[in-house]
Amino acid sequence: MTIGARVPYPTILSRRYLRAGYAVFVIFFLYGFYVTGPRLSHSRHIHRPHGVDQKGLQHFPGSICDLNVSSLHRYELSPDFHYARRYITTQVVEDEQSRPMGKVEGDLVPQLQHVSRAQDDLIPLSYCQEEPLALSIRPARRRYDNATVLFGVATTAQRLKDSLPQMHHWLTRGNGRLVALVPNDEMIPEVRTEMQAWGIDGTVKISKADYPSRYFDLVKELHNEVRALSSLHAPVQWVSLIDDDTFFPSMTNLISMLKTHDHTKPQYVGAVSEDFHQIVRHGYFAFGGAGIFLSLPLLDELMAAYPACRQSEENVDQGDLRLVHCIFHHTTTKLSVEHGLHQMDLFGDPRGLFESGRSLLSLHHWKSWFRLDVMKLSMIADVCGEDCILQRWTFRPSPISVPKRPVTIPFISTTFSSQSKPPQSALVLNNGFSIVEYLTPLPPDFQQVEKTWDINADLRDDHTRTLADDATDFAHSLAPIRAELEEGKDKISYDLVDSIREPGGRVRQVYIKRGKSSKEPGKAKGDFEDEEDVVIELIWAREFSWTQSEAEQSRRGGTE
Numbered sequence: 061m062t063i064g065a066r067v068p069y070p071t072i073l074s075r076r077y078l079r080a081g082y083a084v085f086v087i088f089f090l091y092g093f094y095v096t097g098p099r100l101s102h103s104r105h106i107h108r109p110h111g112v113d114q115k116g117l118q119h120f121p122g123s124i125c126d127l128n129v130s131s132l133h134r135y136e137l138s139p140d141f142h143y144a145r146r147y148i149t150t151q152v153v154e155d156e157q158s159r160p161m162g163k164v165e166g167d168l169v170p171q172l173q174h175v176s177r178a179q180d181d182l183i184p185l186s187y188c189q190e191e192p193l194a195l196s197i198r199p200a201r202r203r204y205d206n207a208t209v210l211f212g213v214a215t216t217a218q219r220l221k222d223s224l225p226q227m228h229h230w231l232t233r234g235n236g237r238l239v240a241l242v243p244n245d246e247m248i249p250e251v252r253t254e255m256q257a258w259g260i261d262g263t264v265k266i267s268k269a270d271y272p273s274r275y276f277d278l279v280k281e282l283h284n285e286v287r288a289l290s291s292l293h294a295p296v297q298w299v300s301l302i303d304d305d306t307f308f309p310s311m312t313n314l315i316s317m318l319k320t321h322d323h324t325k326p327q328y329v330g331a332v333s334e335d336f337h338q339i340v341r342h343g344y345f346a347f348g349g350a351g352i353f354l355s356l357p358l359l360d361e362l363m364a365a366y367p368a369c370r371q372s373e374e375n376v377d378q379g380d381l382r383l384v385h386c387i388f389h390h391t392t393t394k395l396s397v398e399h400g401l402h403q404m405d406l407f408g409d410p411r412g413l414f415e416s417g418r419s420l421l422s423l424h425h426w427k428s429w430f431r432l433d434v435m436k437l438s439m440i441a442d443v444c445g446e447d448c449i450l451q452r453w454t455f456r457p458s459p460i461s462v463p464k465r466p467v468t469i470p471f472i473s474t475t476f477s478s479q480s481k482p483p484q485s486a487l488v489l490n491n492g493f494s495i496v497e498y499l500t501p502l503p504p505d506f507q508q509v510e511k512t513w514d515i516n517a518d519l520r521d522d523h524t525r526t527l528a529d530d531a532t533d534f535a536h537s538l539a540p541i542r543a544e545l546e547e548g549k550d551k552i553s554y555d556l557v558d559s560i561r562e563p564g565g566r567v568r569q570v571y572i573k574r575g576k577s578s579k580e581p582g583k584a585k586g587d588f589e590d591e592e593d594v595v596i597e598l599i600w601a602r603e604f605s606w607t608q609s610e611a612e613q614s615r616r617g618g619t620e
Contacts, residue, residue, distance in 0.1 A: 212239045
């Protein structure tokens, strides 16, 4: 072709059509990527399945694979958020180890779906798993009679009333009994009525003494109660002194621990503080919040010394200190430390311990030094037993990928979402507490406890301490300890915010990762600007066999 010659019209038209076709292809490709979003897993794309699947999960059109957006409004989500749901059953494996970290060769949740709070109440889930995920659990342990332990608490009427829902979890799993010493209060009759309503077998007694004396007086009151119960042939072997915020996730595991000690001999069983500086300040003894357990032979020895101890210890301002002074001054019994009992002297965020897989026979300080809803944590026991609480499973690395905000491409009037997270090295479900994506090149050592909590600076003179110094302070109780990972860089956490009982013995867990702006100081809750929330619902059942009415109730978000 001669330079400068005109190009024939058909050739120009062909090129224009070619460019237009290419542009249309790009637009439709990007639009498809935007609609479907990044993949979470290799689960099949199922639109509103019908019938019954292989595991007995019955799918009803317009219910099981739909989402009632209004059921999530209580969580004050961002205007737009991402959502996924998974149905889970458990299968008993006879050779399963005690509290293992189960490994699952699959994904925890299907692909995330973009949801707007402005959408209609009922929307179809684009990705609904064809069958429940089956997770392996160990066989249920033998249930022991909780009547072998008589519990005592010194508190106030109001605090006792506030603690009844949590006490119900562990006191009513067997024949547990409680003796409470409280100052005189006009609401005591109301507390007694509520104890009966909660099904708690207990006695509320009035005391004029101050708190430390009231705590030590439990020795006498528990001794009297044991004598009364012995006439009824009740099999009491231990008495336990607790705080009103002491919580036992598993009474079966607690009684199993006590059976490793000979209750026919004087025994003083408990745990010291996790913080060595607390021990330096107060001494080496069983800290009361973790639970203190005395065998009946030791209780008899303390009663013989009770008048002398009661008088000599009046200037000691802590009840558990008065108790140990009496034990050490008037008996030869020494402390038997059980590391599964926890005083929880951990400020701030102790998630590292809750995600460690360690045995947690008792918890404390969960509504003061840190905040944890122990009832929501432990509700999963309804489905898969007490050992299922904080049980860990690791899943195939498959990032819970959340797209960034739509990015506009110049000259093209559509948007698409991009993923820029580093590869995932592990995904761990800490049952009843969190789901964690680890973004480090290699997964952390899951046998170690991540040091996520703060130190108590008031107990330390040197404020230029290193991580090694801090880890050493907790090594006697929590070692081995590893450094904290940075949230958003090394890991991404989805925290449990709700557990709901549903018809048919099901439990629905709601895990949420909040948008960045909701964590910024000075931002009001629900004020989201630069990142959307992620909601993951796990619905647990021994087996799924739905009735239509149950399906509709599940669609509405279950019952409290």
